Amino acid sequence: LPVVALISGSGSNLQALIDAQLRGAPIRIAAVISNRADAFGLERARRHDIPTEVLSHRDYGDREGFDAALGDLIDRFAPGLVVLAGFMRILTEGFVDRYQGRMMNIHPSLLPKYRGLHTHQRALDAGETEHGASVHFVTAELDGGPVILQARVPVLPGDDAAALAARVLEREHRIYPTAVRWFAEGRLRLGEDGRPHLDGTP
Numbered sequence: 001l002p003v004v005a006l007i008s009g010s011g012s013n014l015q016a017l018i019d020a021q022l023r024g025a026p027i028r029i030a031a032v033i034s035n036r037a038d039a040f041g042l043e044r045a046r047r048h049d050i051p052t053e054v055l056s057h058r059d060y061g062d063r064e065g066f067d068a069a070l071g072d073l074i075d076r077f078a079p080g081l082v083v084l085a086g087f088m089r090i091l092t093e094g095f096v097d098r099y100q101g102r103m104m105n106i107h108p109s110l111l112p113k114y115r116g117l118h119t120h121q122r123a124l125d126a127g128e129t130e131h132g133a134s135v136h137f138v139t140a141e142l143d144g145g146p147v148i149l150q151a152r153v154p155v156l157p158g159d160d161a162a163a164l165a166a167r168v169l170e171r172e173h174r175i176y177p178t179a180v181r182w183f184a185e186g187r188l189r190l191g192e193d194g195r196p197h198l199d200g201t202p
């Protein structure tokens with residue numbers, strides 16, 4: 001399955017997907033697109049001869065213009081799935097509709113808790129004893145789409161946001177490739193009812 005990944009930063013989740021492809025998952029990362037030229041994830045892609053593109057939102061007057069250009073760039077690679085992997089842009093409804101049922105995101109919280117930014121600090125501030133990450137289909141509601149898979153980690157005494165983030169990230173690198181593999185195998189889809197459907201045993 002051709003996959004296009006959108007990133008803005010380190011790209012460690014992208015790396016986990018590249019590793020899954022190398023280990024034989026039925027995916028082919030066709031391109032990595034970043035809105036930032038300095039995203040380290042671009043370097044990860046280059047190391048594996050994956051085509052990279054930079055599309056700066058600063059070159060566009062509004063979100064609609066940027067998202068339209070982004071969609072046209074994505075479609076050049078004819079992906080069956082678009083994965084957001086630390087892509088730090090809010091997407092317009094038009095863009096989200098364009099990839100309805102074939103775009104996923106990973107978010108560092110146990111959704112529906114802690115949508116948005118600074119999830120680890122917010123979980124600590126709230127005194128949570130458990131935290132985690134969620135893979136979800138993308139819908140127009142920010143971090144609000146139907147959850148496919150979650151990983152839970154304990155919050156430990158003495159944790160700061162960085163320590164908690166590292167514990168969560170390790171689990172992100174397992175659940176994102178798993179969900180993407182399910183989709184590529186044709187076992188996972190977004191149903192008409194707006195819920196994820198998974199066939200067979202994981």
Ligand code: GRF
Pocket residue numbers: 007009010011012013014041085086087106107108133169172
């Ligand atoms: C991850 O925590 C992910 O959940 C969030 O952004 C971060 C991206 O990290 N959406 P990386 O670029 O994949 O290393």
